[in-house]
Amino acid sequence: MSKGEAMAKSKAVHTVPHKDGWANKRAGASRASGVYATKKAAQEAGRTAAKNSKTEHLIHRKDGTIGERNSYGNDPKRSKG
Numbered sequence: 719m720s721k722g723e724a725m726a727k728s729k730a731v732h733t734v735p736h737k738d739g740w741a742n743k744r745a746g747a748s749r750a751s752g753v754y755a756t757k758k759a760a761q762e763a764g765r766t767a768a769k770n771s772k773t774e775h776l777i778h779r780k781d782g783t784i785g786e787r788n789s790y791g792n793d794p795k796r797s798k799g
Contacts, residue, residue, distance in 0.1 A: 728771040728772060728773035728791070729744040729745040729746060729747070729771075729773065730744070730745045730768070730773050730774040730775070730776055731743075731744060731745075731751075731764045731767045731768040731771070731773065731774070731775045731776070732744075732745065732764075732775075732776045732777075732778060733757070733760045733761050733764040733775070733776070733777045733778060734750075734778045734782070735778065735780050735782065736750060736753055738753050738755075739753060739754050739755045739756060739757075739760070740753070740754050740755075740756065740757045740759070740760035740761075741753045741754070741760060742754075742760055742763055742764040742767060751767070761777055764777070765788070765790075768788070768790045769790045771790075772790055772791040773789075773790065773791050774787060774788065774789050774790070774791070775787070775788045775789075775790065
């Protein structure tokens, strides 16, 4: 399996609002992998999980929309020009 295939199989990590604060969930998961009192704590844990999985980390706003997106995988090389 190539690195690109490995990243494609790793589900993105989403930092989302939760009734008890903020949570991290993998794309498609029904349950949170962790719940945190603050957005900052959830973001730090989500970033670590995304880096370890070499996948994307999507940070949502309180209204649920995506506010920030970071990729920790095999990004395509930028073309010159």
